[in-house]
Amino acid sequence: MTAVSKVAIAGAGVAGLAAAIQLAKAGVEVDVFEAKPELSALGSGITLQGNALRVFDALGAWDDIRAAGYPFVGLNLRAPGPGAPVVAALPDAKPGGPDYPSTMGMPRPALARILLEHAERAGANVRFGAKVTWLVQDDDEVEVFVDGRPAGVYDLVIGADGLNSQVRELIGIDTKPEPTGMGIWRSFVSRPAEVESTELYYGGPVYIAGYTPTGDDTMYAFLVEKAQDRFGVGDEEATRIMLEESRAYDGPWNSIRADLEAGAHANYTWFTKHLVEEPWNRGRVVLIGDAAHSCPPTIAQGAAQGLEDALVLTELLTQHDSLDDDLWTSFHERRLPRAKAVVDASVQLGQWQIDGDRDADVGGLQFRIAQLMAQPV
Known part of the structure; x- marks a missing residue:
């Protein structure tokens, strides 16, 4: 018996689809409402740490994702200037444990497509061009309105609708993402044969220059600069x-x-950056993923944390008989400290760059987070 029999999920991103897969596999009726008109993913590529890969295995999607991505080990640091010499080759850390590669890069659209296919195959109903605009709940159920019209009554609503979550606003949580002072340019490009792992350049005109392989012939490149108003810039510019x-x-x-x-x-x-303090739920509505927390991608844990949210929540929902205080206490005890550690560390790494702190223990902080993530969620 599960704590819920019918669930609505707002958002068809990584966290929302992961939750849909697990619940549908357990026999729960799942409706996913995605505001965008079709499957899409902003950005060019994504870096997935080993603890994210461990979740994909639990979802049953690991084989497809491994085939579509580019697993690698280690991290190289290069210097700017002629020749771009490698100044450090950092050792491999496996935040997913010994059974998974330390890191994988892959195109975001490929990841989105694979997770959607697995969700629909498990039995989830995914509707695009459908924005959750209102919720009415009591002790027993939640009525969901999509684009102003009644869409159904559910035992639980999962808000996985991203940084600017409508669900977060609807349940009265006023925590919102705040800029950290950094902006990032990204581009999806071809991969030279010499690029076999993520490489970062510190120094020069931007905070960080780097790239991550995403396939046999592809990678995404990025430049991290001081945040500026670049949002009206056209493609050529x-x-x-x-x-x-x-x-x-x-x-x-x-x-x-x-x-x-x-x-x-x-x-x-x-x-x-942002972190919704406990609780992440209001009654029968709960936030996961970017709706609940966000951080700079300085340790590439954003997607992994959303996936872990989904895995822990669905595990509890399928192991408990009711949606009670014990379930929510367990969820917050397992997720809030871990998400907070990632947000704090990611923000600190960026702030050290902004401050020009050459004595900061960057490697030590990264290693401590990798060790924490290696522990099962």
């Missing part, structure tokens, strides 16, 4: 800015610039 800011970086960046000059698209976002 975006490419020009990324080209100019990358000229201090040699090595594989020469191939990246060739792709940008040939028309590779550049996109821009700001880094944000």
Whole structure:
């Protein structure tokens, strides 16, 4: 017996689809409402740490994701300037444990497609162009309104609708993402054969320049700069800015610039931070993923934390007989400290860059988080 028999999920991102897969596999009736008109994913690529891969295995999606991505070990640090020499090769850490690669890069659209296929195969009903606009709940149920019209009555609503969560607002939580002072340019480009893992360049005109392989022939490149108002910039100007800011970086960046000059698209976002304090639920409505917490991608744990939220929540929902205080206490005890540790560490790593703190223990902090993530959630 499960604590719920019918669940609505707002948002068809990584966390929402992971929750849909697990609940549908357990025989729960699941409706996913996604405001976007079709499956899409902003950005070009995604870095997935081992603890994310461990969740994909629990979902039954690991084989498909492994085939679509590029697993690798280690992290190289390069210096800006001629030749871009490797100045450090950091040792492998396996935050998912010994059974999984330490890290994997893959195209975001491929990840979204695989998770959607698994959710629908498990029996979840996914509706696009359907925004949750109102909720009415009592002690026993929640009525969901989509685009202003009644859409159904549910035992539970999961708000997995991202940074600017409508569900978060509807249940009266006023915590919102705040800019951290950094912005990032990203572009999806071809992968030179010499790039076999993530490589980061510190120094030069931006805080961080880097790239991550996402496939045999692809990778995504990024430049992290001081946050600026870049959101009205057109495609050609975006490419020009990324080209100019990358000229201090040699090595594989020469191939990246060739792709940008040939028309590779550049996109821009700001880094944000927020953490909803306990509880993440209001009655029979609960937040997970970016709706509950966000952080800069300085340790690439954003997606992993949303996946862990979904895994823990669905495990509790399928093991308990009722949606009671014990369930919510267990959920928050297992998720809030871990998510907070990731948010705090990710923000600290970025702040050290902003402050120019050359004595900061970057490697030590990254290692401590990797060790924490290696412990099963």
